[in-house]
Amino acid sequence: GAVVSQHPSWVICKSGTSVKIECRSLDFQATTMFWYRQFPKQSLMLMATSNEGSKATYEQGVEKDKFLINHASLTLSTLTVTSAHPEDSSFYICSARDSGTEAFFGQGTRLTVV
Amino acid sequence: AQKVTQAQTEISVVEKEDVTLDCVYETRDTTYYLFWYKQPPSGELVFLIRRNSFDEQNEISGRYSWNFQKSTSSFNFTITASQVVDSAVYFCALNSGMNRDDKIIFGKGTRLHILP
Numbered sequence: 384g385a386v387v388s389q390h391p392s393w394v395i396c397k398s399g400t401s402v403k404i405e406c407r408s409l410d411f412q413a414t415t416m417f418w419y420r421q422f423p424k425q426s427l428m429l430m431a432t433s434n435e436g437s438k439a440t441y442e443q444g445v446e447k448d449k450f451l452i453n454h455a456s457l458t459l460s461t462l463t464v465t466s467a468h469p470e471d472s473s474f475y476i477c478s479a480r481d482s483g484t485e486a487f488f489g490q491g492t493r494l495t496v497v
Numbered sequence: 498a499q500k501v502t503q504a505q506t507e508i509s510v511v512e513k514e515d516v517t518l519d520c521v522y523e524t525r526d527t528t529y530y531l532f533w534y535k536q537p538p539s540g541e542l543v544f545l546i547r548r549n550s551f552d553e554q555n556e557i558s559g560r561y562s563w564n565f566q567k568s569t570s571s572f573n574f575t576i577t578a579s580q581v582v583d584s585a586v587y588f589c590a591l592n593s594g595m596n597r598d599d600k601i602i603f604g605k606g607t608r609l610h611i612l613p
Contacts, residue, residue, distance in 0.1 A: 417600065426588065426605045427542075474540055478601065486592070486601055488534075490541040 385411045387479045389489030396467055396496055404462045404492045406477030412457035413479035417486065418450075421474040433460055467496040499524045501591050503604035510579055511612050518574045518607045520589030526550075531572045532590040532601065533563065542588075548572065576609075584611045 386409040396402050406416060415434050419427040431447075433439035433454035441447045449471075451463040460479070464471050476491040500523040510516045522531065533545040546556060548565050556563045560577045576583055589604040 419603075424608075427603045429600055429602070432600065476542065485530075485547065488542040488544070493540065 385409075385479075385481070385485075385487045387413075387477065387487045387489040389477050389492055391492060392490060393493040394495070396494070398468055398496055399466055401463055401465045402467055402494060404464075404475055404477075404494075406460045406462070406479065406489050408458045408479040408481075408487070411479075411481045411487075413460070414457065414482055415480045416454055416460040417478040417480075418452060418460075418462050419476045419478065421476060421491075423474075427476060430462075464494065467494070469496045472496045499526075499591055499593050499602050501589050501602055501604035503587075503589055503607050505607045506605070507608040507610070509610040509612060512581055513578050515575060515577050516579055516609065518576075518587050518589075518609070520572045520574065520604060522570050522572065522589070522591045524591060524593045526593040529591060529593040531565065532588075532592070533572075533574050534588045534590060534603075536586045536588060536606070538585070545574075545587075579611045581611045581613050584609060 388407045388409055390405045417432050418430045420430050421427045429442050430445045431439040431441045431452050433452050435454050435457050439452035449465055454460040472495050474491050474493050477489045478486045480486040502521045529550045531548045535543040553565050562575045564573045586606045586608050588606045590601050592601045
């Protein structure tokens with residue numbers, strides 16, 4: 384199947400700093416990318432949907448100014464957690480879809496804000 | 498509204514037993530896809546199966562099998578002769594519609610413990 388690479392796998396940052404997470408489709412063009420968040424022992428909650436070249440569509444309750452999503456190319460989307468706080472600590476997973484309906488998931492990024 | 502319900506939060510079975518994970522979904526779309534993913538302790542999502550709404554055939558892959566019943570909106574997953582390596586969280590997911598923006602909605606997951 385297609386490969387989606389997410390980087391970094393884990394990151395620890397200080398409260399108040401910003402963190403960028405990258406999601407790359409390695410062998411296909413991702414017209415749409417999705418960002419999910421997963422709290423410990425909970426399900427994956429969709430944060431936003433982004434289409435290449437367009438602004439992301441955020442789910443209700445997700446702060447767009449805090450979670451900046453950029454989908455500048457067909458193979459790369461980034462999620463920047465701005466002014467991170469301990470409550471932003473979570474597991475973030477991206478998913479990429481080509482022109483079809485199948486979506487492929489990255490390995491996830493574990494963010495810890497101290 | 499779209500919804501995926503995994504009523505079993507946590508299951509523990511002894512190795513070599515068979516175990517079935519339940520999944521019930523809701524959607525108004527006639528075209529949709531159902532998925533099962535495995536999430537081991539390392540966190541990455543491992544794709545197990547995708548089934549479209551027009552294909553009700555059951556599927557078997559090694560020790561894994563899936564039972565899709567549109568009449569009851571269920572897509573259950575059975576592991577036969579379970580092994581310790583099967584211990585993980587299993588998510589059932591739904592993707593309705595045929596548009597590129599259509600989201601994959603996940604159930605809350607079932608945490609499976611296989612005891613040696």
